[in-house]
Amino acid sequence: MKAGIGVKKKNKILIADDSEINRSMLADMLSEEYEILEAANGLEVIAQLNRYHSEISLLLLDIIMPEMDGFEVLASMNKSGLIDSVPVIIISAETSAIYIDHAYDLGAVEYISRPFEEKMVKRRVKNTIILYSKQKMLENMVTEQILAKEKNNKLMVDILSNIVEFRNGESGLHVLHIRVMAETLLKQLAKMTDQYNLTPSRISLIANASALHDIGKISIPEEILNKPGKLTDEEYETMKTHSAIGAQMLENIPYYQNEELVLVAHEICRWHHERYDGGGYPDGLAGEQIPISAQVVALADVYDALTSERVYKPPYTHEKSIEMILNGECGAFSPLLLECLAEAAPFLKKEMKVRSAGGITKTEFQDITRSLIKSGSTSNRTLALLEQERTKYQFFASMSKEIQFEYVYHSDIITISEWGAAQLGISEIIARPLECGEFKNLFFREDLIDLLEHLRDASPDNPIVSGTYCLNVHGSQRWYKLVARPLWIGEETEELTGIIGKFIDIHEEQVELDRLKQMARHDPLTGLYNRAYARKAAELALKDGKNKKFAMLLFDLDFFKNANDQYGHLFGDRVLQDVAQRVKCGVRDSDIVARIGGDEFLIFMEYKSSIDVLVERIFQAISGQYQDFEISVSMGVALSPENGTDYRELFHHSDQALYAAKRDGKRHFCFYDDSMQSLLSVLSPVDQ
Secondary structure (H helix, E strand, O other), rough: OOOOOOOOEEEEEEEEEOHHHHHHHHHHHHHOOOEEEEEHHHHHHHHHHHHOOOEEEEEEEEOOOOOOHHHHHHHHHHOOOOHHHHEEEEEEEOOHHHHHHHHHHOOOOOEEOOOOOOOHHHHHHHHHHHHHHHHHHHHHHHHHHHHHHHHHHHHHHHHHHHHHHHHHHHOOHHHHHHHHHHHHHHHHHHHHHHOOOOOOHHHHHHHHHHOOOOHHHOOOOOHHHOOOOOOOOHHHHHHHHHHEEEEEEEOOOOOOOOHHHHHHHHHHHOOOOOOOOOOOOOOOHHHHHOOOHHHHHHHHHHHHHHHEOOOOOOOOOOOHHHHHHHHHOOOOOOHHHHHHHHHHHHHHHHHHHHOOOOOOOHHHHHHHHHHHHHHHHHHHHHHHHHHHHHHHHHHHHOOOOEEEEEEEOOOEEEEEEEHHHHHHHOOOOOEEEOOOOOHHHHOOHHHHHHHHHHHOEEEEOEEOEEEEEEEEEEEEEEEEEEEEEEOOOOOOOOEEEEEEEEEEEOHHHHHHHHHHHHHHHOOOOOOOOOOHHHHHHHHHHHOOOOEEEEEEEEEEEEOOOHHHHHHOHHHHHHHHHHHHHHHHHOOOOOOOOEEEEEEEEEEEEEOOOHHHHHHHHHHHHHOOEEOOOEEEEEEEEEEEEEEEEEEEEEEHHHHHHHHHHHHHHOOOOOEEOOOOHHHHHHOOOOOO
């Protein structure tokens, strides 16, 4: 028998007394039935409660203690709410009614005076723990009943809504998306104004009622609902009736017409196609005549329609959809609501991705929905639980710095967490991973064979597989620990269903090495490459690109000395940082940009044609204003000849062209030509 099996776990009791003998006596009385923790002063009590509060069944608390006395501990527990979950029995030689009453007022449930009588201590401890256990059980039962009721109500709304969406040919997650977006917008709106009295309960109510927004579509002929092309005027008029029909359906239910959920759902059903400018239907309401619930659902409906595939269009990206809505291309909305959308857009993108259906196709989802309608609530419950688990997995994967993966044996598909795939430089979803070069190239062959052997040797009784492997990540080798767990159907059979696991980066010294490499390559002030690394990278590009065209741009800031003299060197540093940022925004990621000293910068790039236009664009991007200081530059440009050149010669030519630009009055750029060959040797000391 495995250790721990069949052994009843003991309740934890925390004994807090500054006298060690008192703690020892109480521990002797109670340790046979309970696990004992001890604290010698009030600060230790708080530390123990913070660490073990969910495990501590009872606190035996002395009043007179150093650092923080018993009354202060009780006050702290009241403030943190721990007094509701951890019962307290006072243990003290003080018998004054004032002390005892004050302890009861602060939440203590019992009082034991010294000297201790063993039977009384045991009985009061046992009774208190039993009483609190029963109280917690009753609280949990009530909570579970409330949650079950809310879940059932929500489930019934979702079932009805999904049946409507199934007829509509849309993704069954449309209802979920509307709810998530409505909740997000309402929370943002509550932060920005108190105009609508959006309490948490009100927000939850509107979000749940939003699921019923399109129930009127159940009365629309399917050939109109799912028509792939543009509707005729007559068909469009028929389609528009769904909002009034949905509202009428809610008005005609035999009971609960005055329930708040029904009233809000009625608002949403009837008016979620109204427009803020009065151009909507069915009643032509305008502005704040439209209930905020309907306004929010209308905006959510438009966003989801844009970002989802429909029978008549492909999906738009999140960014494009937000842009179209804010530009007024998709209806008229409250300016305040549009402001909320703009503020919440980054969060909304992440939330929608977590709540998306992943790679499932519309046809597959329709098949699932059809199956659900036939099989009843059990399958709906299963789907909801699966969606919940998938959402939790994506959320935790996005928060964790571990590379998590799941491999499904029957479909031969591996799914890697988004963050993990980015770290490994491979796709999130890979079919036939053991044959895919992208995945196979991560491992050395002998390591992959070793991993497969360990997986084959795993069993339901000993399922955990781990090993340390060197992976090829972005062209360099890094050590990772792999922890995986094969899954079997029912765990007791030999039919493998899949593997879940994660890679943990254990190459800590590599992190420090990467940091040192970063410091060695980059200028600490601007974050650009330094002179040495820029030269090394450019020399490598020139060597590997014999038939390619390259340009080198050298520039420095005109009158930069004035910035330091007039405003100070810290201001001058900020000017250099601003220039560096302008340069990075004006070039491509593949271009080499460096600060090579003082206020002098280098850009090395490959070009194919129109180099004049490219240089002009970069020159203009750098020039501008930083606070009261005007940024202007002089720039020299040198082009590598078709038969190739070395870095030193190209740098020298661009340097000569730079000085030609400075000699001719600064604030412009010059391309190198042969007339500049002896320029540096004849420049006066002032010019240089």
